[in-house]
Amino acid sequence: MRKFTFILMALLMGAIAQAQSDYTKSLDGIQWVKIESKTDIVVKTHSSNQLLIKSGPEVQTPERAKGLKLVGEGGTDNTNVGFSVVQDGSTLIIHNLRKNKGGEIYLPASKNVSVKSTWNGDIEIDGFSGEIEADAQLNGGVKLLNVNGPVTASSLNGEIEVQFGKVTQSSPISLYSTNGAVDVSLPSNTPANLALSTLNGNVYTDFDIKADEKDGMKSVLGRNIKASINGGGVKIAMKSTNGNMYLRKK
Numbered sequence: 001m002r003k004f005t006f007i008l009m010a011l012l013m014g015a016i017a018q019a020q021s022d023y024t025k026s027l028d029g030i031q032w033v034k035i036e037s038k039t040d041i042v043v044k045t046h047s048s049n050q051l052l053i054k055s056g057p058e059v060q061t062p063e064r065a066k067g068l069k070l071v072g073e074g075g076t077d078n079t080n081v082g083f084s085v086v087q088d089g090s091t092l093i094i095h096n097l098r099k100n101k102g103g104e105i106y107l108p109a110s111k112n113v114s115v116k117s118t119w120n121g122d123i124e125i126d127g128f129s130g131e132i133e134a135d136a137q138l139n140g141g142v143k144l145l146n147v148n149g150p151v152t153a154s155s156l157n158g159e160i161e162v163q164f165g166k167v168t169q170s171s172p173i174s175l176y177s178t179n180g181a182v183d184v185s186l187p188s189n190t191p192a193n194l195a196l197s198t199l200n201g202n203v204y205t206d207f208d209i210k211a212d213e214k215d216g217m218k219s220v221l222g223r224n225i226k227a228s229i230n231g232g233g234v235k236i237a238m239k240s241t242n243g244n245m246y247l248r249k250k
Helices: 002-020
Strands: 023-026 032-037 041-045 050-053 083-088 091-096 103-107 112-117 123-126 132-136 142-147 151-155 160-164 173-177 182-186 192-198 203-205 212-214 217-220 224-229 234-240 245-249
Touching: 023 083, 032 041, 032 103, 041 112, 050 083, 050 091, 112 123, 123 132, 132 142, 142 151, 151 160, 160 173, 173 182, 182 234, 192 245, 234 245
Parallel strands: 032 091, 032 112, 041 103, 041 123, 112 132, 123 142, 132 151, 142 160, 151 173, 160 182, 173 234, 182 245, 192 234, 203 245
Antiparallel strands: 023 050, 050 103, 083 091, 192 224, 203 217, 212 217
16 A cells, blocks of 8 residues: 555656646737747647647656757757747747657637748647648648638648638638648638639539539639639638649538
């Protein structure tokens, strides 16, 4: 019994230490949060007006690095969780300095968020009502869930998936993948002007665009397609060089 109690206390103390190692920072006066990483980044929402970077599983530090700080292209680890966080006016700039470990970041839903993956990382952003920018520059994909826009997203070799909660009409939406599919879900009553372009793929939709159907989805053949839905509204541009495009009703 005594041994069991000791083990339980050790586990509890470890969990507390882990929780204490998460990094937080006030977002008072911050309008944009810009994040850059070479590996996977997940950005979610929470109710607090602060940045929260989850520490995640502990990364073993080499014995020779004891007492030293991690340094990378984006600066020096000033968070003790492998990130550099620097404020520049009303913008907070965050760099993931770890080359082989992703990150999980929490922000208020109303914040404007820009995320850039510069190597093999996927980008996932979930639940934001502010402006979104996502750029997977090499081998990662982009997944945006429950966002309102405006949205600008691009990828080189990965897919782009966007699921809108509702679509803000104030600014255009631009989605481009060179070698991957672009898959977008909109509320069925969204007013929009569509500009769809693919060089080596097809466009599939269940919105009211006249074309032949394939398995319940309409295939629109052609390199450049312009159409309006629900009387027209915000401009939504979807483009892929070598991938298909999918425009779905929610």
